[in-house]
């Protein structure tokens with residue numbers, strides 16, 4: 053994260069961390085963020101799993117406020133299976149979304165940046181070093197360059213308060229550096245994937 057303020061996990065209970073086991077060091081390492089969206093389902097970003105890690109090496113941690121600090125409220129789950137979006141494009145990060153199933157039984161970085169959604173007309177390649185921006189992406193940031201997502205946050209949530217409910221709008225995906233003035237972070241536009249995610253969940257009802 054860049055800027056932001058510290059927030060306790062009880063304020064953002066859907067925040068998850070995804071860790072990967074590294075045999076060489078015989079322990080898990082933080083890979084990405086994640087979002088608990090249903091009792092056995094966590095959403096993350098597809099680019100977090102580009103090297104096609106085996107699902108059994110993945111671990112999801114819920115209930116932890118600090119990535120490297122155990123907490124009495126934490127729950128650690130194994131991952132049974134995960135799905136990288138079929139159309140994930142590893143050049144542009146289009147369709148950067150991946151649901152993980154059966155978190156059952158690390159690290160959590162919870163923060164509340166005051167980032168705002170950027171109008172789509174300002175979410176253009178010009179402000180992001182010419183990189184492609186597709187309609188499956190949305191920009192959010194703080195125009196002063198104070199608060200932003202950064203390395204290790206990918207897969208984590210962008211939530212908005214809507215009619216008194218917190219609504220998941222984005223999955224942290226990429227950016228041109230972190231916390232630069234007038235440069236927003238780029239997020240996967242979750243509303244474009246509701247049917248796709250529900251399809252995965254319905255096709256795998258045992259989770």
Ligand code: 4AZ
Pocket residue numbers: 200201202203204205206224225226227228229230231236237238
């Ligand atoms: C990253 O490397 C990353 N400022 C995520 C978000 C942003 C930059 C980098 C946005 O995971």
